[in-house]
Amino acid sequence: MADSKVKDMGLAEFGRKELTLAEHEMPGLMAARKEFGPSQPFKGMNINGSLHMTIQTGVLIETLAALGAKVRWCSCNIFSTQDHAAAAIAKAGTSTVFAWKGETLPEYWWCTEQMMTVPGADGCDQLVDDGGDATLLIHKGKEFEEKFAKDGSLPDPSSTTNAEFKCILQLLRDSIQVDKTKYTRMAAKCKGVSEETLRVLGAGCQDFGAICESAKVCVRLRGFHHFGVLALSGYGANQQETTTGVHRLREMAAKGELLFPAINVNDCRFFLLCDCDCVTKSKFDNVYGCRHSLPDSIMRATDVMIGGKRALVAGYGDVGKGCAFAMRGAGARVLITEIDPICALQACMEGFQVVTLEECVGEVDIFTSATGNFKIITLEHMKKMKNNAIVCNIGHFDNEIAMEDLEKCPGIKVENIKPQVDRFVFPDGHGVIVLASGRLVNLGCATGHPSFVMSCSFTNQVLAQLDILENCTKAKNYKNDVYLLPKKLDEKVAALHLPSLGASMTKLSKEQSDYIGVPVEGPFKPVKDMGLAEFGRKELTLAEHEMPGLMAARKEFGPSQPFKGMNINGSLHMTIQTGVLIETLAALGAKVRWCSCNIFSTQDHAAAAIAKAGTSTVFAWKGETLPEYWWCTEQMMTVPGADGCDQLVDDGGDATLLIHKGKEFEEKFAKDGSLPDPSSTTNAEFKCILQLLKDSIQVDKTKYTRMAAKCKGVSEETLRVLGADFGAICESAKVLHETTTGVHRLREMAAKGELLFPAINVNDCVTKSKFDNVYGCRHSLPDSIMRATDVMIGGKRALVAGYGDVGKGCAFAMRGAGARVLITEIDPICALQACMEGFQVVTLEECVGEVDIFTSATGNFKIITLEHMKKMKNNAIVCNIGHFDNEIAMEDLEKCPGIKVENIKPQVDRFVFPDGHGVIVLASGRLVNLGCATGHPSFVMSCSFTNQVLAQLDILENCTKAKNYKNDVYLLPKKLDEKVAALHLPSLGASMTKLSKEQADYIGVPVEGPFKPDTYRY
Known part of the structure; x- marks a missing residue:
């Protein structure tokens, strides 16, 4: 487009080839085009966006355009733009683009303003915002315009020493002198925003907080360089994209300060007290995306062998979990730092050692910060690191690593090894290798998350924009508040992505879907012996x-x-x-x-x-x-x-x-x-x-x-x-x-x-639901099978019916014991999670004759039916780890004509069919871990x-x-x-990280916790 500004339009052809490839890996967005494209729901509308200008974002932009929108776009990070993607989109005329890799701060905010300025209109009709900078600018612009109208005062860039805040204040000062109501009209024009990552304004530069005191949209300050609207990353020091921002938006809404409705796409149902989060964004992007992109970026940047190294991951939220599993999967010995006792206990249950950074800083080879807080890796830490230790950040912004302090360290020398890879050499001669200048390593040193994962996230964005259209633009159903996408849409996003993974979904019968009951049994004496x-x-x-x-x-x-x-x-x-x-x-x-x-x-x-x-x-x-x-x-x-x-x-x-x-x-x-x-x-x-x-x-x-x-x-x-x-x-x-x-x-x-x-x-306490169900079952399922049968699990084909918390524990346990694990599921979100963990999702009917060990973990009834058992291989083992006994159709099995029962030992029965083949049923189809073993560990x-x-x-x-x-x-x-959780950590040798008062204030939590909201999904 004529007014686009990108680095090199000559890269457009390469970008188009990449876009074509990415489309194949983004089935959710392609399905959205197919379903909604013919009706052109966004026809005549301006949808503007501030979100990493990558190839995957290009597919999102062209999807919005395919649905009829006129689109303007900029990046939400100065280093995240892929220039070939920006060129391809700009050349195609799909969107007007203002983005290039390596923007300066003035250029970044200029791009943001240009994206929001719609020629011939007061602004956009709807907004896509990752980081909240566009939302911030509208709110701050309107506030300063009102202040100017009231007393003639202009924003004063000299009132702050922070370079980024100077840019914002200068931009707004210049704007008001040209157009005194630009952002006021923009706020009135915009019907709603779908927010992805909500950034924090925090204590690092309190002067801007004082300047902008009346705008509660600027609550916390990130420190230096990028800052944003509301809480970005990590509630506690552990998750990159979470909750504080949503609370801030809700506070603003409650006070009448939010200027338009906001759809929280990052967490979707994350904050509904009666429901769980939108897994297809928060879990897939953060866990599976980071699991893919962290080792990819480290290997591209350094060519270092990860295997055998000691790797530390700071933070064990969703992002930290993905990083920890990735590094362990690549052969590293992984250490975790945490401030939240629940997350720390989860890390211990997964076999990671929880330490403080101070304990191990001189022994670690690769440091990754994934907390959402600031100055997690300080100058003092880096001075104590071993020579050529690698330091990187996978948080949304740059101040998790104290880069400003490092750059100003007396006697420091910087050796640029290659783009985004710098060796900082201390006066004593030892150095540390910092990737991507302490910013997002996966976008700075690689290509970010894979297209498939981003398809999940961006399909949510499209659905959010359609939701805004229906409830804000066409109708006025939404007030100026924060809303969440319905769970049904979350499941729809997951379902759209399953066919490309070869997953087969299990369908409920009418009786199973209506099911609200389970059998039991009962006594007449106090105790047995x-x-x-x-x-x-x-x-x-x-x-x-x-x-x-x-x-x-x-x-x-x-x-x-x-x-x-x-x-x-x-x-x-x-x-x-x-x-x-x-x-x-x-x-x-x-x-x-x-x-x-x-x-x-x-x-x-x-x-x-x-x-x-x-x-x-x-x-x-x-x-x-x-x-x-x-x-x-x-x-x-x-x-x-x-x-x-x-x-x-x-x-x-x-x-x-x-x-x-x-x-x-x-x-x-x-x-x-x-x-x-x-x-x-x-x-x-x-x-x-x-x-x-x-x-x-x-x-x-x-x-x-x-x-x-x-x-x-x-x-x-x-x-x-x-x-x-x-x-x-x-x-x-x-x-x-x-x-x-x-x-x-x-x-x-x-x-x-x-x-x-x-x-x-x-049941829903995290230290019950996750630990009892996931880690307890991970321990007790193989224990009970081995006690009951003495069968070698390794090499067998094991099927786990259900991939909820119990099913997850069972699946990982069986894989850990060497089995080849299959999963059946009715829920597309759980099925997609199983696929992301490398499990094959099938229907029972597809594989019933090939499986050696069947475990039901669904909470429903007649999951394993008589017809299934008739088709099983001889001596297939059948067990249930659900709370009651009718997941396996025991009554039908016992009444089967010609069936014979051979009791092998207590709680182990072989049911022999008339054709001579038999199945081994454990614990009469009841809880196998209590029937055949001693249940979960103490x-x-x-x-x-x-x-x-x-x-x-x-x-x-x-x-x-x-x-x-x-x-x-x-x-x-x-x-x-x-x-x-905290009561159980000492016995595991875990050392908890303590927040400083400044860090606690930065993310809006007490120093001693609680570190997460009640609705956080661990």
């Missing part, structure tokens, strides 16, 4: 050493006896680790009654040890029948001399269900005299529940009503689902559901006034159970002592989640 108590006590003593969180809770809270005189009852797997939890509650003063939440999960020596010690009254043994199981649950809940427990611990929701259903049927009986009818269902478990309640009402007509009034709150771990037939019988009780969905059900009940007491959702369970103790203390403070909580669902505060 008190003679096992001594053995159990020895195991409990060993477990205490591995459960530092619970032991710390005893030490901290024991002396004050907070639960003194209270009855705390629990339904949770009666294992050795649960025994330590029970004795912790007792050590804090509680009177405890307990049962198991699964008929096979009890460890009889644990139950005997607890019962013999008198720590708790226990009703649990391994292998309960269904009537026994529900008898145990009722006995646990029935407190002699009291109406019930004061507080409840519940894993699976059965105890919560019984109280709600009991009260419901008691009210029905009082109203019309009708009793629960066991004959109204064919389901064996529902028959047990209805019979139990029928018998109870005939003895005590208000037992569960009084129990509900007595119970002040419950800490729920895994929330179960009721099946369709019982749902019809018990239609009003929505209390049960598995995990996240269950929480939605509880919230629905609370909204309808049906929840009888407050519930603390322990250390992981210490994390989960410390949350339970803190949840019970939270209920005590907010429900029992005070009435701060309504009958609703609550999460533990992030501070407590981080405390749980």
Whole structure:
């Protein structure tokens, strides 16, 4: 285009070839062109953008143009432009482009202003902004124009010593003298912005904060060079693109200072309190993109062999995770620094050593900063590094490495080895090699993230622009606030990218999608064998050493006896680790009654040890029948001399269900005299529940009503689902559901006034959900298979059904043991994650006859059907690590005509079909890790159970002592989640990095945390 300004139009032909290649790798954008191109939704509109001017961005620009937009573009970073990409776009006339690699600061801000200045119009209709500089300029421009109109004062570049701020103030000063309302009109014209990375204005240069005090859009200052609107990178010192900025935008919106609606594309659903993040941007760009581009850029820049080197990654957020796995995958020995105890504990669970930079600075070969904070790698650090240590940054901006201090160091010499590779030589003769001048190494020394990953990110941008069109331009549905793309669109983005990876998606049946239920089983005696108590006590003593969180809770809270005189009852797997939890509650003063939440999960020596010690009254043994199981649950809940427990611990929701259903049927009986009818269902478990309640009402007509009034709150771990037939019988009780969905059900009940007491959702604490589900299953699945079968896992083909947190742990465990792992999935986002980790996504039908080991980890029912098992190879192993037993169609298998069952040993059965071939089913299709082994290791369970103790203390403070909580669902505060992680780090030899006051202020967190918002996905 005539007014484009790029470095060399002669590069256009090369750029066009690259664009053509990139299109093949960007299926999401190509699908958007195909779907929306014919209707030209952006026809006649100006869409302007500030985003790295790369080949991938070129495909985004041409997609917006293909949908009818007139586009103007600049880069959001002075070094990130690929000049051949800018030339190709400019020459094609697809967009007016103002961008070249190596812009000066005045040139950068000139380009930004030119991009925003639309000839013949007041500005753009919609805006794409990565870093927030364009958003900043509109807000600051309008503010200074209003100030000029009020008192005639102009922006004063001499009021700051910061070079970049001088540029901005000079630009606005010049603008106002030419056009006094340019940015005011621009703000009115712009209907909305899709923000990608929201940058921070921080404490580094407080003078500009003082100058611009009234504009809360400039909240934190990055330091020097690039700065931006709101929080860029890393909430805590660990993630490049996160949350503070969104909070700032929300604050602005709340104060009426945000000038137009903003779509948060970086995190999409990241901040909806009831939902999770948009994985197709935040996870794929940050984890998988950095995993690809970090080693690529280091190798291109230095030709150094990464294998065998010691590599340090500062920060273990999504970006840091991608970097750490990349460097380990390339053969480096990787160290991690972290300020956030949860992220640090995750790093430990992945086998990384967590250190402080000071501990190892003289031993590391390659340093990568990925924190989003400033001066992570200081001049003092670099002085102590070994000769020719490589230093780079993969954060969005340049001040993670103290480049200004390095450049001004007395006696420093700079040797330019090649473009973007400089050796800084100290007076003593040793030097450090700094890549990309401390800026984004993957764009400075390589070509950034691969096209496929950027297709995910940029398809979200297109959808965000369409969302703005519908809800801001055509209609006024959005106020000046921050919005998130719907989860359905997130899944759509993922689904668009799966075919090119050869992934086959599993489809739910109507029954499975309607599914809201699971079977169980039950007892009639307290424990199986008190003679096992001594053995159990020895195991409990060993477990205490591995459960530092619970032991710390005893030490901290024991002396004050907070639960003194209270009855705390629990339904949770009666294992050795649960025994330590029970004795912790007792050590804090509680009177405890307990049962198991699964008929096979009890460890009889644990139950005997607890019962013999008198720590708790226990009703649990391994292998309960269904009537026994529900008898145990009722006995646990029935407190002699009291109406019930004061507080409840519940894993699976059965105890919560019984109280709600009991009260419901008691009210029905009082109203019309009708009793629960066991004959109204064919389901064996529902028959047990209805019979139990029928018998109870005939003895005590208000037992569960009084129990509900007595119970002040419950800490729920895994929330179960009721099946369709019982749902019809018990239609009003929505209390049960598995995990996240269950929480939605509880919230629905609370909204309808049906929840009888407050519930603390322990399952979604990070130190429960990630550690128990991912790392616990990673440990216990291969352990249980090996104990049960003595089969060599290495070399086998293993299928994991489901790639949620549990499935991820299982998949990595089986791959780690040498298996060739296949994944089945219904969710395109999880399927795409599996593909990014190198797993093949298939349907069960495609591979059922070739797989050696099947593991179901979905939370749904009949995942592995009788027809599947008939087609399996002889002696295929089938197991389930979901909470209940009907993921494998055991009832159909047991009733199959001609089937024979050979019991090989306890919990290992071979089902032989009439044709002579058989399948080996572990733990009768129930939890294999508790049926065939001892469950998750004590250390992981210490994390989960410390949350339970803190949840019970939270209920005590907010429900029992005070009435701060309504009958609703609550999460533990992030501070407590981080405390749980911190309690477990010393035993792993982890050393935590401490923020300085300036660094903490820079990213808007307290020095001691919490370091993340409640909705952050680790």
